[in-house]
Amino acid sequence: MLKKTPLLPFILITSLFLMWGLANNMTDTLLSAFKRIMSMSDFQTTFVQYAFYGAYFCLAIPAAVLIKKFTYKTGILIGLALFIIGSLLFYPASKTMVYGHFLAALFILAGGLSILETSANPYIVAMGPEETGTQRLNLAQSFNPIGSIIGVLLSKLFILSELNRAGEAERASMSPEQLQAIQSEELTGVMGPYVGVAFFLMLLWVLIFFNRMPTSSDEDSNLNFGAAWGRLLGKRSYVWAVTALFFYMGAQIGTWSFTIRYVMKELNLNEEQSADYYLAALILFLASRFVCTYLMRFISPRNLLAGLALLGMVLTGVVISTGGYVGVIALVGISGCLSLMFPTIYGLGLRGLGQDTKIGGSGLIMAILGGAVLTGIQGQISDATQSINLSFLLPLFCLGVVLYFALKEASPVPDNSKVAVPDGV
Numbered sequence: 001m002l003k004k005t006p007l008l009p010f011i012l013i014t015s016l017f018l019m020w021g022l023a024n025n026m027t028d029t030l031l032s033a034f035k036r037i038m039s040m041s042d043f044q045t046t047f048v049q050y051a052f053y054g055a056y057f058c059l060a061i062p063a064a065v066l067i068k069k070f071t072y073k074t075g076i077l078i079g080l081a082l083f084i085i086g087s088l089l090f091y092p093a094s095k096t097m098v099y100g101h102f103l104a105a106l107f108i109l110a111g112g113l114s115i116l117e118t119s120a121n122p123y124i125v126a127m128g129p130e131e132t133g134t135q136r137l138n139l140a141q142s143f144n145p146i147g148s149i150i151g152v153l154l155s156k157l158f159i160l161s162e163l164n165r166a167g168e169a170e171r172a173s174m175s176p177e178q179l180q181a182i183q184s185e186e187l188t189g190v191m192g193p194y195v196g197v198a199f200f201l202m203l204l205w206v207l208i209f210f211n212r213m214p215t216s217s218d219e220d221s222n223l224n225f226g227a228a229w230g231r232l233l234g235k236r237s238y239v240w241a242v243t244a245l246f247f248y249m250g251a252q253i254g255t256w257s258f259t260i261r262y263v264m265k266e267l268n269l270n271e272e273q274s275a276d277y278y279l280a281a282l283i284l285f286l287a288s289r290f291v292c293t294y295l296m297r298f299i300s301p302r303n304l305l306a307g308l309a310l311l312g313m314v315l316t317g318v319v320i321s322t323g324g325y326v327g328v329i330a331l332v333g334i335s336g337c338l339s340l341m342f343p344t345i346y347g348l349g350l351r352g353l354g355q356d357t358k359i360g361g362s363g364l365i366m367a368i369l370g371g372a373v374l375t376g377i378q379g380q381i382s383d384a385t386q387s388i389n390l391s392f393l394l395p396l397f398c399l400g401v402v403l404y405f406a407l408k409e410a411s412p413v414p415d416n417s418k419v420a421v422p423d424g425v
Contacts, residue, residue, distance in 0.1 A: 009127070012211060013076070013123055015143070015204060016080075016116055017140050018143045018147035019083070019197075019201065021147030021148040022147035022150050024148065025147075025155075026152070026155050026159075027049075029155035029160060029271075029278070030102075030159075030190065031048055031257050032160070033155075033159055033163060034048065034102075036163050037163065037190075042379040042382045043383050046379040049371055050376060051104070051106045052107070052109075054110075055106075056113065056114040056368040057114075057368070058111065059115055059118075060363070060366040061362050063362060063365070066078065068359065072126075076116060076120060076208060077208060077209060078115055079114070082108055083116065083201055084112070086109025087197055087198035088198045090195055091195055094190065097183055102190070137343040138289065138344065138347070139293050141343040148282045154193040155275065163186055163272070165270065228359040228360075232353070235352075237348070237349070240410070241348055241405070242363050243405070244404075244405035245364055247370055247401035248341050248342060248370070248401075248402050249342075249374070250394060251338065251374075251402070252341070253372075254374055254378040254394055255331070258382070260274040261274075262389070263278075263328055277328055281334075284332060292339055293340075301347065302344075304344070305341060305345070306406035309403035310403055313396055316399060318330035319331045319389065319392050320389050320392050320396065345402070346361075377394055378391045379391070
């Protein structure tokens with residue numbers, strides 16, 4: 001699958017998949033952290049995801065304009081810069097101790113990730129023959145859960161372990177000075193990993209800036225959005241890929257955002273202990289991603305997608321209807337089913353787009369907004385029913401949409417159009 005692919009640029013761009021996996025899953029644990037630190041409802045904690053994935057939606061089109069007018073490399077460098085700035089802003093937010101300041105830092109950080117993903121996903125697909133593009137993207141995306149695991153480990157060691165065990169009622173009875181002292185220590189723990197990651201990202205930015213990178217053959221600066229979107233909206237498989245990706249993000253982020261809360265309830269554990277099960281889910285996600293990349297040599301991407309969507313629905317049903325260790329094991333198992341979905345839906349959506357690949361890629365990235373919108377709805381279901389279990393009805397529905405896409409709407413074969421990647425800067 002790496003035939004005719006420049007190896008060093010591929011490695012550098014693939015490292016970005018690891019880094020945004022780290023940011024995504026470190027952010028997921030903030031829902032549980034802020035719930036305790038600031039005594040919030042489940043819905044209020046999902047503002048973290050609104051800020052994070054809302055930025056993906058807002059920055060995807062500007063990112064497409066950027067890489068259409070300039071190059072993938074330009075988009076990646078600007079995206080990394082915003083990632084760094086957003087991470088560093090966690091320091092002043094920890095000093096002001098204002099929830100909105102953390103959300104603003106997350107918005108800037110995730111805006112950078114939106115530009116990175118809009119640039120890097122189609123860049124990986126374009127780094128070789130289109131017929132192996134989905135496999136190549138799955139390989140690059142296989143390093144995303146490695147970053148996810150690192151992110152959860154950082155959260156467990158430096159964020160969740162720093163949470164004071166005082167509950168909402170106990171905090172309400174404290175004096176303002178006592179509560180502020182506890183929250184200051186906890187929010188310093190939240191800040192530390194993000195600032196530390198920023199310094200590593202600076203090194204990566206320098207390496208990419210000074211390395212010779214390939215460019216795609218579609219490097220004209222003609223930004224005819226009307227014609228491009230007209231062509232894209234005329235492709236039924238592309239429209240359904242965007243739809244499926246929107247609902248997939250609802251399933252993934254909803255499942256992961258409420259994993260710690262579900263485990264706490266069912267096994268009577270605290271946040272730090274429950275994070276071990278979240279970590280197990282991500283390890284399974286990682287292993288399954290590599291296995292699925294290999295299986296695509298023998299099973300078509302759309303058939304593999306359909307099979308895992310169906311299995312994911314069965315496991316989600318177990319999470320809803322049971323509890324205890326059975327429910328927790330099923331919840332962990334869902335991550336194994338989710339593993340191949342994003343890159344596979346994305347790769348199928350880009351098939352045959354030709355000159356519209358960059359604009360089409362931005363539309364797919366905008367669908368990541370589902371991670372905010374649908375997770376917020378899941379939080380409202382949890383608050384309204386007072387049941388984390390019933391809130392998983394939403395991921396169940398989302399996986400049903402993915403199953404429909406795989407069975408009925410996904411492109412069965414690649415188009416004849418190719419996106420070449422000659423040498424460039």
